[in-house]
Amino acid sequence: MNPTHPLPTDEKFIISGPPEPANITESCSSLGMFLYKRLLRNGDTTALIDGVYSTELQYLELLEKAIRLAESLRRHANLQAGDVVGIVSENRLEFPVALYAAFFLGAAVAPINLTYTERELNHALNLSKPKVLFVSPYSAERVVKVAGENRNFIERVFLFGDENAFGSNVTLYEQFLATTSTINPHTFPILPTNVDEHVALILCSSGTTGLPKGVQLTQRNVMASVSLLSELEASFEVPVVVLGVIPWFHAFGCLTLINVLSNKLKLVSLPKFEEGLFLSCIENYRCSFVFVVPPLMVFLAKHPLVDSYDLSCVNTLLCGAAPLSRETEELVKRRIGVKHVLQGYGMSETTLATLVQTAECNKPGSVGKLQVGTRAKVIDLETGKPLGPNRPGELCFQGTQIMKGYIGNDKATRETIDQNGWLHTGDIGYYDEDYEFFIIDRLKELIKYKGYQVPPAEIESILLTNVKIKDAGVVGLPDELAGELPLAFVVKQPNVTLTEEEVRQYVAERTSPAKRLHGGVRFVEEIPKNVSGKILRRELRALLKKPHAKL
Numbered sequence: 001m002n003p004t005h006p007l008p009t010d011e012k013f014i015i016s017g018p019p020e021p022a023n024i025t026e027s028c029s030s031l032g033m034f035l036y037k038r039l040l041r042n043g044d045t046t047a048l049i050d051g052v053y054s055t056e057l058q059y060l061e062l063l064e065k066a067i068r069l070a071e072s073l074r075r076h077a078n079l080q081a082g083d084v085v086g087i088v089s090e091n092r093l094e095f096p097v098a099l100y101a102a103f104f105l106g107a108a109v110a111p112i113n114l115t116y117t118e119r120e121l122n123h124a125l126n127l128s129k130p131k132v133l134f135v136s137p138y139s140a141e142r143v144v145k146v147a148g149e150n151r152n153f154i155e156r157v158f159l160f161g162d163e164n165a166f167g168s169n170v171t172l173y174e175q176f177l178a179t180t181s182t183i184n185p186h187t188f189p190i191l192p193t194n195v196d197e198h199v200a201l202i203l204c205s206s207g208t209t210g211l212p213k214g215v216q217l218t219q220r221n222v223m224a225s226v227s228l229l230s231e232l233e234a235s236f237e238v239p240v241v242v243l244g245v246i247p248w249f250h251a252f253g254c255l256t257l258i259n260v261l262s263n264k265l266k267l268v269s270l271p272k273f274e275e276g277l278f279l280s281c282i283e284n285y286r287c288s289f290v291f292v293v294p295p296l297m298v299f300l301a302k303h304p305l306v307d308s309y310d311l312s313c314v315n316t317l318l319c320g321a322a323p324l325s326r327e328t329e330e331l332v333k334r335r336i337g338v339k340h341v342l343q344g345y346g347m348s349e350t351t352l353a354t355l356v357q358t359a360e361c362n363k364p365g366s367v368g369k370l371q372v373g374t375r376a377k378v379i380d381l382e383t384g385k386p387l388g389p390n391r392p393g394e395l396c397f398q399g400t401q402i403m404k405g406y407i408g409n410d411k412a413t414r415e416t417i418d419q420n421g422w423l424h425t426g427d428i429g430y431y432d433e434d435y436e437f438f439i440i441d442r443l444k445e446l447i448k449y450k451g452y453q454v455p456p457a458e459i460e461s462i463l464l465t466n467v468k469i470k471d472a473g474v475v476g477l478p479d480e481l482a483g484e485l486p487l488a489f490v491v492k493q494p495n496v497t498l499t500e501e502e503v504r505q506y507v508a509e510r511t512s513p514a515k516r517l518h519g520g521v522r523f524v525e526e527i528p529k530n531v532s533g534k535i536l537r538r539e540l541r542a543l544l545k546k547p548h549a550k551l
């Protein structure tokens with residue numbers, strides 16, 4: 001939806017997505033009521049299947065358990081609207097029960113990465129300060145210890161599973177749920193809230209460029225994001241079975257979980273990515289839609305194990321959270337015959353994606369067009385002025401998915417969202433004449449070589465097209481003369497011979513001089529990434545200071 005009549009310069013280069021449907025909150029007085037109505041409407045069809053144990057949860061079961069848990073939390077843990085509920089767990093069926101119980105009480109939920117160390121847990125918990133915590137056995141020991149050191153705000157810890165080795169410090173979730181044996185879901189009081197101000201989620205950003213920030217998403221942010229998949233069910237002929245392997249403690253995973261459950265789709269959950277489990281789950285449950293991050297796309301493009309499974313059921317791969325090259329996309333399409341690879345671009349700060357491809361709009365290498373209810377501008381890195389088509393600059397967004405702010409960090413919030421409500425992403429990209437967007441890389445990650453700004457993601461995508469290369473990460477090697485020299489960390493495929501000169505030559509044949517590996521090549525065992533699929537280039541840069549250190 002872009003203006004045809006001439007507008008003043010600044011307005012001319014503001015791009016708008018489709019207008020938001022008139023009533024995204026469906027005139028619900030709160031997110032809890034919005035979600036309650038959708039669970040009720042979805043009836044006794046299957047909502048979730050645990051991909052490991054095949055246990056199922058129907059929509060009405062999820063509703064009944066969440067209401068019972070909400071009543072137990074209200075009555076026995078004094079949980080009230082505005083309190084915070086922490087969840088430190090892998091993807092498992094109890095997770096959405098705890099998530100929805102909190103929403104029905106008007107509490108905010110802080111999902112936290114269960115692989116966090118004690119130090120990282122302490123940082124995350126002191127951002128959101130949850131009153132109660134739900135934790136799975138995997139990280140219970142660490143969490144119970146850190147919770148004990150923060151009793152000034154953590155009052156209860158509930159443990160998923162059926163064994164409690166922590167004594168009175170912990171209550172088994174199943175026992176606590178049983179304290180409310182039956183309840184009529186229709187009588188539970190889901191109170192009205194100010195959906196524009198009331199915080200629904202406190203999400204940790206991935207920590208790619210520094211310590212994770214506590215991103216506050218309002219109830220309206222979450223309701224606005226539900227539109228992402230709403231047309232999915234209608235516009236695809238195949239029955240929609242979604243595979244949920246993206247962690248639910250991350251923005252991408254958590255909001256797609258809520259999206260799926262709000263659109264009567266069936267979700268098969270996996271607690272983590274394991275090569276055989278991932279492939280067998282797709283084959284056994286005939287998953288037709290799979291949310292992935294680029295490392296999973298590289299796995300699907302290159303790993304020999306993929307040939308041992310029947311993946312013909314996969315209709316669409318929805319990829320996001322980090323750069324995906326068109327070469328990798330094409331390799332996957334050719335190899336497993338998937339009909340659509342739909343990229344999306346988002347940030348924890350923008351709830352779910354602000355840019356998404358659709359079945360109709362999916363140019364190779366693009367991340368698609370503006371989401372409903374979102375405006376964008378690409379601004380010149382020097383002047384800050386909005387740029388026209390095919391002019392790279394910093395992406396900025398406005399709209400109903402833009403976060404409320406960083407918890408406890410007004411300064412960082414003001415540095416990210418300007419006084420006109422524009423969120424400055426720190427990402428460099430451009431839009432073409434059809435208003436389709438392309439991401440180049442992060443401003444902070446560009447390599448400055450003799451005045452050129454070299455995007456590492458571009459060199460990485462070229463390296464990944466080499467059959468002898470399993471993975472790659474590119475950073476700038478500090479250099480007095482040039483500033484920085486592009487240097488590649490390379491993981492070889494098993495049992496191949498590959499020399500540094502071969503790698504340099506391979507890149508040199510495919511790039512302009514500035515983008516060549518002037519800093520050389522380092523062979524390593526793996527490229528450090530976080531759970532949302534982003535290369536931890538700061539860890540690679542740290543390696544440069546320890547020459548010839550192995551990862």
Ligand SMILES: Nc1ncnc2c1ncn2[C@@H]1O[C@H](COP(=O)(O)OP(=O)(O)OP(=O)(O)O)[C@@H](O)[C@H]1O
Binds near residue numbers: 319346
């Ligand atoms: N489709 C995509 N292509 C390229 N980059 C993407 C895409 N989707 C997301 N990203 C990257 O992910 C970032 C958002 O990630 P997230 O909010 O999880 O935390 P982070 O920015 O990686 O970590 P932190 O903010 O803590 O440093 C975006 O700013 C962008 O750099």
Ligand SMILES: O=C(O)[C@H]1CSC(c2nc3ccc(O)cc3s2)=N1
Binds near residue numbers: 321
């Ligand atoms: O990188 C991130 O933090 C997350 C925040 S949400 C997000 C994406 N959301 C979608 C949704 C659909 C899709 O096809 C891709 C993405 S990337 N990226």
Ligand SMILES: [Mg+2]
Binds near residue numbers: 205206347
């Ligand atoms: Mg970020």
